[in-house]
Amino acid sequence: MPSSRSPMEERAEARRGPPMAGVLPPPPLLLLLLLLSVCSCAAAAASGAPVGEDYVRPPAAPARLCGVHRKALLSIFPWSEKKKASSSDSDPQQVHISLAGEKHMRITFVTDDNTVPSVVDYGTETGTYTSTSEGESTSYNYLMYSSGKIHHVVIGPLNDNTVYFYRCGGHGPEFQFKTPPAQFPLSLAVVGDLGQTSWTASTLDHIKQCEHDMLLLPGDLSYADYMQHLWDSFGTLVEPLASTRPWMVTEGNHEKESILFFKSGFQSYNARWKMPYEESGSTSNLYYSFEVAGVHAIMLGSYTDYDESSDQYAWLKADLAKVDRKRTPWLIVLLHAPWYNSNWAHQGEGDTMMAAMEPLLYAAHVDIVIAGHVHAYERAERVFDRGLNPCGAVHITIGDGGNREGLARRYRNPKPAWSVFREASFGHGELKVVNATHAHWTWHRNDDEEPVRTDDVWINSLAGSECIKGSSHEYRKILMSP
Incomplete structure (x- = not known):
């Protein structure tokens, strides 16, 4: 007998993770959050929105109250859960x-x-x-x-x-x-828009099963959204993995947490997740670069100034100009809002950043650009200036780590020529950089208790390719100009 629940109800997920010490928001806000939860599930039941042609329904989720898992309601009222036992306040x-x-x-x-x-x-x-x-x-x-x-x-x-x-x-x-290796092979786990739901827990369990040297996260970590105790519970949730391998992250829109005329953005994120921005010559924790085992990785900020007159643009230009492709033949960029996206969700939100910065990445022969934000998976061919280009970057959107907002199910049709694979399911990616010329990318869907490899492709580095000598050579002038 068909389920009486809508697809939205079947895929709505809850925050998950033991609440830590923190001060609760005022009662009016609690009531508003509860009301919004009930209203949103009612709207989901009535919507019956169509799904994209490439959508694969994930497995049924745990029991819910009106489409919202019990844990979601309890996270609004943290006193209803026991505080994690600690032997001492001085314990880390x-x-x-x-x-x-x-x-x-x-x-x-x-x-x-x-x-x-x-x-x-x-x-x-x-x-x-x-x-x-x-x-x-x-x-x-x-x-x-x-x-x-x-x-x-x-x-x-x-x-x-x-x-x-x-x-x-x-x-x-x-x-x-x-510690990571000094040279290839290098294995990178990649996940975006993580959150704290039962899907998050599945994603983390699957990442734990893969042998990886480092984790990359292109924004939207805790989904605390002003409720600061959820930053604490997120830190506790990821500690078993994040204490054993380096986690390199950049900010998403859910990290901003600004309050007009009262609070500037990213206060919690900057205090808790300090990245090596000073070591890379950046003046902001919101964008930086690092090198590991033959890879130069750049973490860009989608939510700080990025136009041609901005500090981030000047820093990116200088950072790319210094890259030595003999020492780091692989050049990878991570940011939050995708530039190439055929999903209806967040359509066009990365356009202005792409207009300003894509010529810089093209001039430097960036191999791969990884984004989050859209709660689905999509892989593009090498592209530049909105068209197929063998000297452009491979663009990957992987904002499907397990966040509480659910999946972005609707894709635009017909599929763009540059879009190779797209699917609205939770999961994670793995990038195995085998040597100076070849890397293997795989995306693993969360399917019940197992991670299922659903997309994979071999990617060749542009270092040493004809692109450096060919048509894209003219763009090098951009990096060298004052």
């Missing part, structure tokens, strides 16, 4: 790591006890710490919320492809991570 929480320049790693952790020092002890044998590094700390207030003490400690120099054991704050549990 929400531990995650990121690259911090050549052969260095940044360890970030939070403590409720403000007297805990910002130190990390580490070594290559469990329980034996031969080195200690001291870092910095910060905290912030957001309306009625006060964060814990957020520690950032840079450790190193570190050996490549080596397991290190470490302890945060001078005591507490031991963690471990593995």
Whole structure:
């Protein structure tokens, strides 16, 4: 017998993850959020919106109340869930790591006890710490919320492809991570628009099953959306993975959290997820670059100025001009709002950024551009200036990590000539950079308990190709101009 639920109800997902300490929003906001939840599920039941031709329905989700999983309602009222048990306020929480320049790693952790020092002890044998590094700390207030003490400690120099054991704050549990290799092969996990739902948990479980050296996330992390305790629960949710491999992220629209005339944007994101922007010559945590094992990766900011008179544009131009394709034959860019998108969702939102910056990427022969924002998956052929171009970048949209807003189900038809594969399902990607010339990209749909490889392609690097000597050579003048 056909299900009485609409497709929207079947795919609506809830926030997931143990709530951490935090101050609750005022009661009127709680009631409004509850009302919106009920109204949105009623609207979903009435909509019956058509799905795209390439849509594959994901497996049925857990039981819901009016299309909204029980956990979603409980996350609005955090006092209805038990706080995570902690042996001590001085124990590290929400531990995650990121690259911090050549052969260095940044360890970030939070403590409720403000007297805990910002130190990390580490070594290559469990329980034996031969080195200690001291870092910095910060905290912030957001309306009625006060964060814990957020520690950032840079450790190193570190050996490549080596397991290190470490302890945060001078005591507490031991963690471990593995440094990336010095050269190929390199395996990168890629996920966007993650959130905190049961689909998020499936995505993280599937990423854990794949052997990866690093995770790349092109924006929209916690979906806290002003409710700061959800930043804490997100940190706890991702800690098992983010404490073992570097997570390199850039911001999305859900990180902004600005309040007109009262709060500037990205306060929580900048405090919690510090990236190596200073090491790359950037003046903003919202855009930066890094190098790892033959790959030069650039993380751009879709929600800060990017026109030709902006600091980000000037920085990008200078960063691309310095890239040495003999040392890093692969050039990859990540940003949040996609430039090539055949989904009805967020159509055209990346156009102005593309108009300003795509000529720079084309001039530098960027190999791959990865975006999020659209809650579906799509892979394009090499494109430039809205048309097929063998010297352009391969564009991939992967905003399907598991966020609470559900999937973007409707695609524009007919499919554009540049669009190769598109599907509205939750999942993650893997990029295996095999050598200086070949990389293997795969996208894995979340299907019940298993990640199912649904799209894969071999990509050739443009380094050393005829593109550098051919028609795109004229664009190099853009990078060299004052």
